Amino acid sequence: MKPAVVYIDDELALCRIVRWRLEAAGLAVETFTDPESAIAWVQDHDVRCVLCDYRMPAMNGFQVLERLDERIPFYLVTGDLAVGGELSDRTRVRGVIQKPFSFDELVALLRGLD
Amino acid sequence: MAQRDGPTGTPPAHAFGDFVRKLPMPVAVFDRELRYIAYSESWLEAYRLRHSDLVGRHHYEVFPEIGEEWKRVHRECLAGATVSREIDLFLRADGSTDYLRWTITPWHEPDGRIGGVVMYTEVISDLVLLARRLEEREDFIRMLFERSPIGLNLCRLDGLWLESNPAFLDIIGYTREEADGGLTYWDLTPKHYDDEERRQLESLERTGRYGPYEKEFIRKDGSLVPVRLSGFLVEREGERYIWSLIEDLTEHRKLERTAERERMKAIHASKLATLGEMAAGMAHELNNPLTIIDGYAGMLEELARAGDQERLEQAVASIRDATRRATRIVSGLRKFAREDDGERTRDVLLRDLVEDALQLCRTRIQNHGVALRASVETAVHVRCHDVDITQVLINLLNNGFHAALQGREAWVAIEARHDGRFAEVRVRDSGPGIPAEDRERIFQPFFTTKKAGEGTGLGLSISRSIVERLGGSLALDAEAPETCFVVRLPVVGEDP
Numbered sequence: 001m002k003p004a005v006v007y008i009d010d011e012l013a014l015c016r017i018v019r020w021r022l023e024a025a026g027l028a029v030e031t032f033t034d035p036e037s038a039i040a041w042v043q044d045h046d047v048r049c050v051l052c053d054y055r056m057p058a059m060n061g062f063q064v065l066e067r068l069d070e071r072i073p074f075y076l077v078t079g080d081l082a083v084g085g086e087l088s089d090r091t092r093v094r095g096v097i098q099k100p101f102s103f104d105e106l107v108a109l110l111r112g113l114d
Numbered sequence: 115m116a117q118r119d120g121p122t123g124t125p126p127a128h129a130f131g132d133f134v135r136k137l138p139m140p141v142a143v144f145d146r147e148l149r150y151i152a153y154s155e156s157w158l159e160a161y162r163l164r165h166s167d168l169v170g171r172h173h174y175e176v177f178p179e180i181g182e183e184w185k186r187v188h189r190e191c192l193a194g195a196t197v198s199r200e201i202d203l204f205l206r207a208d209g210s211t212d213y214l215r216w217t218i219t220p221w222h223e224p225d226g227r228i229g230g231v232v233m234y235t236e237v238i239s240d241l242v243l244l245a246r247r248l249e250e251r252e253d254f255i256r257m258l259f260e261r262s263p264i265g266l267n268l269c270r271l272d273g274l275w276l277e278s279n280p281a282f283l284d285i286i287g288y289t290r291e292e293a294d295g296g297l298t299y300w301d302l303t304p305k306h307y308d309d310e311e312r313r314q315l316e317s318l319e320r321t322g323r324y325g326p327y328e329k330e331f332i333r334k335d336g337s338l339v340p341v342r343l344s345g346f347l348v349e350r351e352g353e354r355y356i357w358s359l360i361e362d363l364t365e366h367r368k369l370e371r372t373a374e375r376e377r378m379k380a381i382h383a384s385k386l387a388t389l390g391e392m393a394a395g396m397a398h399e400l401n402n403p404l405t406i407i408d409g410y411a412g413m414l415e416e417l418a419r420a421g422d423q424e425r426l427e428q429a430v431a432s433i434r435d436a437t438r439r440a441t442r443i444v445s446g447l448r449k450f451a452r453e454d455d456g457e458r459t460r461d462v463l464l465r466d467l468v469e470d471a472l473q474l475c476r477t478r479i480q481n482h483g484v485a486l487r488a489s490v491e492t493a494v495h496v497r498c499h500d501v502d503i504t505q506v507l508i509n510l511l512n513n514g515f516h517a518a519l520q521g522r523e524a525w526v527a528i529e530a531r532h533d534g535r536f537a538e539v540r541v542r543d544s545g546p547g548i549p550a551e552d553r554e555r556i557f558q559p560f561f562t563t564k565k566a567g568e569g570t571g572l573g574l575s576i577s578r579s580i581v582e583r584l585g586g587s588l589a590l591d592a593e594a595p596e597t598c599f600v601v602r603l604p605v606v607g608e609d610p
Contacts, residue, residue, distance in 0.1 A: 011402050013432065017409035024413065055398060055481035079401030099401035103412050 003048035004028040005110055008038045008064060009077065010056040018051075025107040035059045039067050049073040049113055051097065054080065065093065073113060077101070131169075140237065143221065145230040148173040148188060160237045161212075179207040191218045191231045201242065213242040265341075265360030268348075273299035276355070285341060285362045287333035302331045304338065314343075318356065322347045328363065340367050377579065384576045385450065385505050388512065399443050399477045403436035410436075446473050450501055450508075459584070461495040461606050462503075464530055464537050470500070471507035472528070479511065484518045485525040493609035494532045502580045503603070506588070509573040510541040510599050517545025517597060537605050540591070542598045553590055577601075 005027055007018045015031035022029040028048070032038035035058060042050065050068060054061035054076050061076045068074060070092065079099035097106065134143060134152035140160040142153040150168040157163070163176065173188075174180055187197050196219040204212040216235040220228045259266055265282030269275045278293045286293070286302055303311065307329050314324040325344030333339050345358035410429040417426040450470075468490045479486045496503070507528070514526040523544040530539045548556060557574050578588040586603040 013406050013436065014402055014409075017406050017432065021409050021412065024416075057480045057483060060483065079398035079405075099398075100404035100408055103409050 002028040003046040004030045005048050006038060006042055006050045007031045007052075007077075008035055008050065008056075009033065009053040010058075011053075021103045022107065022110070025111075027107070027110055035064045039064065042068060042072065047072050049075060049094070049110065051075045051077050054078040140235045142168075142173075142233050143230065144173060144233070146192060146228065148192075148231075150176070151230065157235075160235070177207075179205060187218060188231065191220055192228060194220055194228060196220070201238065211239070212237050213239045265358075265362065267358045267360060269299055269356050269358070271354055271356065275299065281362075282360050285333075285339055285360060286331050287335055287339075292334070302333075304330055304332060318345075318347060324356075339364060381502065381505070381576055381580065384509075384573060385501075388505060388508055388573070389447070389450070396443065396447060396474075396478075398481065400440055403440040403443075406436040407433050407440075442473075446470065450474060450504060459497050459499050461497050462500045463609065464492055464494050464496050464532075464539070464603075465490045467496075467498075467500060467503045468507060468528060468530055468539065470504045471511060474504070475508055475511050475515070479515045479526060482515070482519060483524060484515055487525060487527040488529075490528070490530040492530050492532050492537060494537045494605045495607040495609070496537050496584075496603040497606045498584050498603065503584075503601075506577040506580055506601060507539065507541070509577050510601070513573065513599075514541050514543030514545070514597070517547075518543045519545075521545045532605055532608075535605060536586070536602045539601045539603075540594075540598055541601075542594065542596045545597055547597050548590065553592065556590070557588075 005022055007015060007022075007029060009015055009018070009031070010033050012033050015033055019029050019031045030038075030041060030045075032041065035052075035056060038050075038052075050064075050072055052061045052064050052074065055078070061078070065074050065076075073094045074092065075095050075097050076093050077097045077099060095109075097109075131152045134141060135155055137154040138156060140154060140157040142157050143151045145151055149170055149172050153168055158168075161177070168176060174185075191197055196217065198217040200215055202214045202216060204214050206212065214235055215238050216233060218231050218233050220231050223229045259277075259279050262279055263281055265285050266277075266279040267275060267282050268277040275293055275297050278290065280290075283290060283293055288297065310327065310329065314327060318324040323344070323346045326342050327344070328340065328342050330338040330340050340363040342361040342363055343358055345356055348355050348357045410433045413429050414426065417429060468488065472486070472488055476486055511526060511528065518524045518526050521544045525544045527542045528539065529542075530537065532538060557578050574588070581588040581601055581603065584603055586601065588599065588601050591598040591600050
């Protein structure tokens with residue numbers, strides 16, 4: 001099985017379209033609205049990268065990052081206006097994906113990870 | 115003529131002198147040469163004469179200060195005339211002045227010839243001085259009336275104007291001649307004040323006073339001037355009049371309008387600041403539906419080509435759904451940010467106000483890991499300008515949110531209830547609380563504990579002014595275990 005892209009976002013509708021689009025692009029993808037389940041799933045599976053929303057009610061993106069294996073590429077997804085380069089500077093965030101993002105660009109980015 | 119019992123004896127000649135001496139007024143009797151024949155004690159007193167015996171002495175010897183004019187009068191009277199003066203000035207040789215009222219008239223010998231003159235006099239200096247003091251006093255009071263910066267007016271009960279001071283004439287724009295020429299209160303009162311006028315007249319009848327009340331007068335040029343009136347009934351010689359004080363409110367109104375504009379501007383500025391504060395959260399809320407729309411839109415072509423009708427419909431439905439969401443967010447913002455056009459207040463369901471506020475800040479609060487608890491069960495209506503109260507609630511929720519971020523627990527709660535007369539919205543948070551010394555200062559303009567750029571410090575002061583203007587209150591509940599702000603608004607109705 002191909003390593004999966006893990007997408008974490010508290011909004012179900014977003015998870016659904018992400019799954020749909022990435023699968024349509026031939027990528028393996030798992031989506032989670034609950035960060036705890038995502039963290040548990042990542043521990044037992046082969047993961048290509050984690051895309052994680054920053055602001056979520058239960059836990060923010062950084063808190064998720066702290067509980068993940070350092071070797072897994074981590075992308076922060078955010079709709080905030082002010083969050084930018086500073087985040088990736090002070091953490092091991094691989095990149096910040098600003099919402100609204102282009103799915104074509106996202107697919108290109110994920111394909112380039114191989 | 116029938117002879118009747120005459121008096122018991124004719125007074126002897128010497129009794130004549132005694133009779134004159136005892137007259138209670140300054141009187142003197144002279145012969146043709148103007149030599150004293152008799153005089154009253156009062157004559158000596160009135161003219162401060164020290165001579166004890168004037169009889170036989172000449173009048174001009176006793177009063178060397180008598181002038182030519184009087185001498186002429188004396189000659190006329192000796193020739194038969196009777197002359198009187200109501201007020202005459204007597205300049206005395208010692209420099210003093212007396213005011214006199216006098217009559218000089220001839221007396222006749224039994225054969226009809228003129229024997230001399232009698233002078234009936236009265237020193238009226240005290241009366242004249244009193245009259246002059248009264249006159250001065252009246253002038254003084256008149257001056258106060260004329261120069262009073264407040265309009266003063268006396269009118270008859272039927273409204274006819276009798277006396278107006280310049281300040282009042284200024285207000286109504288008429289000259290004194292015009293105002294005194296039959297102008298009445300009713301000529302200058304717009305029709306639509308009829309009901310209020312009736313109430314004021316009733317008060318006048320019942321209590322003798324009316325006002326203060328505010329109305330307008332129609333000026334001579336047709337423009338309306340806002341005034342405040344008050345007054346009372348006065349009575350003079352059995353006739354009743356209305357005495358009124360009239361203040362011109364034009365300047366006052368101008369200031370009020372300026373203050374109101376400033377207030378509107380401040381509310382709007384504070385609203386924009388609130389919006390700015392919330393912009394980040396708003397963007398977040400908009401970005402999700404936008405991402406969803408973009409995601410599905412990118413699939414449409416391919417699905418259409420593949421003829422996958424079911425998934426195509428699903429994609430379109432999702433796009434519609436996301437679009438609706440984005441629209442709701444934007445219209446919520448637009449409704450909130452729209453410049454206040456002086457729109458009147460209306461009756462609003464309190465629950466809707468709380469919902470509007472939550473709509474605009476729920477995601478932001480929850481996305482920072484702060485729990486938001488809302489309990490709004492009342493169905494009461496309050497009268498307000500809805501966006502203003504939404505703003506007040508957003509401010510309180512935002513403050514609570516900032517505070518909650520600093521505490522160990524992290525929650526904000528909003529509860530609405532009512533006690534029949536007042537609706538109450540309580541906004542509580544789990545933050546560290548407000549130090550006792552800041553509890554009043556937080557309501558002052560520009561007081562803030564937030565970092566520069568995070569708050570304008572206007573929120574609570576403006577919120578309080580908004581709520582108080584509606585007859586409500588905004589206060590910190592010092593008794594509550596957590597920080598708790600309480601908005602109270604008068605209830606105007608309840609849904610069944």
